[in-house]
Amino acid sequence: MSDEKDQDQSPEEELDPQKLADEVAGGIEEASSEESAAEEDDQALADEWAAAMEEAGETEDEEPEPEPDPVKQVELDELQDEGRPGGNGDNPELEVILDIPVRISMEVGATKIPIRNLLQLNQGSVVELDRLAGEPLDVLVNGTLIAHGEVVMVNDKFGIRLTDVVSQSERIQRLR
Numbered sequence: 388m389s390d391e392k393d394q395d396q397s398p399e400e401e402l403d404p405q406k407l408a409d410e411v412a413g414g415i416e417e418a419s420s421e422e423s424a425a426e427e428d429d430q431a432l433a434d435e436w437a438a439a440m441e442e443a444g445e446t447e448d449e450e451p452e453p454e455p456d457p458v459k460q461v462e463l464d465e466l467q468d469e470g471r472p473g474g475n476g477d478n479p480e481l482e483v484i485l486d487i488p489v490r491i492s493m494e495v496g497a498t499k500i501p502i503r504n505l506l507q508l509n510q511g512s513v514v515e516l517d518r519l520a521g522e523p524l525d526v527l528v529n530g531t532l533i534a535h536g537e538v539v540m541v542n543d544k545f546g547i548r549l550t551d552v553v554s555q556s557e558r559i560q561r562l563r
Contacts, residue, residue: 493536493547494525523550531558 496516508514523535524547536547 489528490530492527493538494527532561533558 496518498514498516500514523537525532526534526536526547526549533553534549535551535553536549539546539548
């Protein structure tokens with residue numbers, strides 16, 4: 388408001404201090420009346436909530452609920468060894484997993500070569516592996532070594548004869 392009047396006045400005219408003080412005081416009174424109206428609305432809302440809580444039977448004067456009893460120790464039954472799943476075939480828990488397919492592979496050997504040499508490979512190239520001739524192959528199930536074996540021919544197809552099966556304890560140690 389006062390900005391518009393200031394812009395309309397010429398720079399030669401003086402400001403009336405009394406008029407300016409009245410305008411500021413009027414703005415303060417408007418703001419304080421708006422704040423008091425908001426406080427009255429808040430108080431009315433609080434009163435409504437208090438009345439609703441009393442109707443529902445909940446008041447601030449009620450005693451708090453008693454504390455629950457402290458934790459008590461309970462006796463547990465002693466664990467019984469029900470046996471391990473065996474290979475006898477009569478364990479129904481084992482039957483569930485017997486038909487799950489797994490990937491079995493034989494590893495003749497491995498090596499590391501630079502990509503430059505890999506790109507130069509073509510038909511007839513020879514790649515030297517880290518195994519000696521006649522050394523047993525690794526038998527892997529889902530990437531885990533389970534046995535060693537040697538190559539055999541069965542009905543014009545390659546096969547492998549297991550020569551050494553890795554024990555369960557050795558397999559567990561290799562996982563660590």
